[in-house]
Amino acid sequence: MTSENKIIAESESKSRSSNPVPNFYRASAEDFRKIPGSPIAYSLSNNIRNIFCAKPPLGNIVPTRVGLMTSDNDKFMRFFWEVTLNSICFNALNKEEVFRSKKKWVPHNKGGQFRKWSGNQEYLLSYDKKSRDLLKRIGNHLPSEKLYFKPAVSWSEITSSSTAFRYYPNGFTFNIKGMCAFPDLKCTIEQILVLGNCKFTNHIIKIINPTISFGAGNFNSLPSAFIENSKIEENAQSLICYAKNDWDSYETSWDFENLPLLRAEFKCLTVEESYSRVRAHWQEMTDEMQKLEEENNRIFIEAYGLEDELTPDVPLSEITLTCNPYYRYKGDKSEEELEALLLADTMKELISYAVGCMFGRYSVDKPGLILANQGEAIKDYLEKVPVPSFMPDDDNIIPVLDDEYFTDDIVTRFKEFLKVAFGPENLSQNFDFIAGGLSGKGSLNQAHGSGSGSASSESVIRNYFIKDFYRDHLKRYKKRPIYWMFSSGKSQGFNALIYMHRYDKSTLAKMRTDYLLELESKLISERGMLSDTSAGNKKRIDKINKQIAEIKEYDELLNNRALAMIEIDLDDGVAVNYAGFEGLVQKI
Template sequence: MPLLTADYEAETLAETYANLRQHWQAMTLEMQRLEVENNRIFIEAYGLQDELTPDVPLNEITLTCNPHYRYGGNKTEAELETQLQADTMAEFLSYAVGCMFGRYSIDQSGLILANQGDTLQHYLAKVPQPRFTPDADNVIPLIDFDGDWFEDDIGERFKHFLKITLGAENYQANLKFIEDALGKDVRKYFLKDFYADHVKRYKKRPIYWLFSSPKGTFNALIYLHRYQPDTASIVLNDYLREFRTKLTARKQALEQVGIRSDTKENQGEKTKALKAIAKIDQALAEINDYERDILYPLATRQIALDLDDGVKVNYPKLGKALKSVAGLS
């Protein structure tokens, strides 16, 4: 991950990105210079001065760090820079998710867990004293419902990752830089954009799979290479049912608010509580249907996967429990 390379390291992420971007610009211009020189030599060798020009436009310098080539079109310099910065931050979040699952490590380069059935124990055998420890059960929840529901929620895990990698002292400034680049807060990015970006990044062959209820209230991300036949059971028992228990407890607390506020002076509080209860009832109905019709039947089947069959064969085996992906579901 270039942003974590010592060559570009600075006090804040903004300064680190500026150093990295300067390096990318220098590399792009050097490549352009070399291609122009090659063209000049070719033209002179064959006497083509009247027919060809050695010039090479920036959009023909085929480096992914070159926004003129990467995005093309008629965008202004400012628009290109904005897009590159946003994509670089999205790539940083993708790398962070890889570290959450143990695919990557901030303590060791290259792939760490990339074989079928790999576990946290396999990771610790390769990285005995990690600064950032991967998720233990290979399930990271993403809950699209206001509130803090799980300690290992993806948003919280990322914020911990950010403090470990870039330091706690500039945490707020670094988080703001990322969110400004993305145009939204990190939690919203993970809920609304991450999986679509991941599917696109891996050309509709995702390695992280998203368990998702029909309306997306409950979501849980897993890493394919750490999948086990009991993974769906873990999602069901340790996350979906736990989420339902917490939702029910919140509903009961709101009902008490409604009872205490049953006076003319407190009608506003009661109305607010009733709206929140109605929203919870909708969420409970959604996740109850998801459990009864989809996740529980899947969990009881204890489906084994063979990674050699590929994502296209394996993804449909978990059926509607997973987020629909065109061409896979």
């Protein structure tokens, strides 16, 4: 702020002092000088200005750095699920450790959505010796490289609401959009996190920087108002733990081990009972996080005498757990609508996990990733899970059709999964409950049907697989799908899923001979058995004719690509590999 502007601000303030109006503040130029950068912040109280005077700027206490800019994210960055698991070097302490591992990818902090304490850990950076040398020459030349792989507190530069600070353990590089502050002897991770996420700091940020961008300079100008209080540090550790457990409960975390519904402490004989237990646990976790955050706020407010300016309250929408519907679903929704959305998404997550078990990515018998490296097959699965209770699909091709034409039909396989996971005696009830949840019925009492595993429930689930599963998969995996839907077109004549990590150059030929041509033969046979005397039969014959015509056209393209024996390289990423099957797979 120039001297001239400071004088103008002071003059305007004095000129209005004789005519009081609502929201009127009086401040001298000297008041503004107390704040680094001297921003025009009339509504900051004397108490808060005095904190700026009493406490040195954070930049004098906490080393803060801007991360790298690759100049070509498509070349150097991937989501972790796109590549071979064995090519990722997790938890490295320095670059030499990465180079010794001979692995190509390391975790990368790229900022991300509004989320406090822990999370937003899904990106990788290409950082083998060759890539590192190239990055050193381009982009912004690996600034602060000596701080790579060290534990840090980070935040996203662009924020649409409050600024959120998160803990990143050792092993991460960091991006220009994911700036980092590093603890040293003067402060701890917990102190930085609590200060960053407390209401006091967010109040200051909104006043002195009312933009959606919060950079390293903004962070450095905040007062280092740390409080020596063991309770605050203890709270911070609990908050990090809750946030990490929540993040790891979903497939897109590399530390995902098992679906909450199937964990021993929650799993019951039915999906409904299991969901009821999990939902209660989620609510307890949300309530506890809210209590801890409010306790931290209260300690800060009382320590700095801000009781007349701030309250410790934290709205549920700012308890940043994915299992908290008030945070997960934006907008003005009723509690009933929120519960219906959460139930529907949890059923979709159950289905997604089941599909992962069908392909061998996961197993109901062992936590964590099983088949997650390029070219792995059933023999690799059996080395890790010698006596599986649920066998993955043997050929990595699962048909998704409007009827049960094959023994590995996806709905049939889903039933088998439910029998193993929850017991065969409860299949009908579980099928009805899942169908009810997918249909958007909000209460547990409404969500299940007749309890008989009705045909309508099977229709709901089959329609979900055909029409909505892939759309949800694309959304969950941020348009970088790991299961690919091969589809003949709008008539839904032929659909089949494959798992890209198990793909090999013979997959398309097998899909054509064992599924596409076999389905065409079955449809022709079915058409021949139908009489066209009834309206229902005429409608079905018309649909079969369209499907057969679509299959014949699709077969020409599939045959050409099968003969080409296409190979893929997971290091190239989904976008590049998927493009090689254009016309055969559903568009992203």
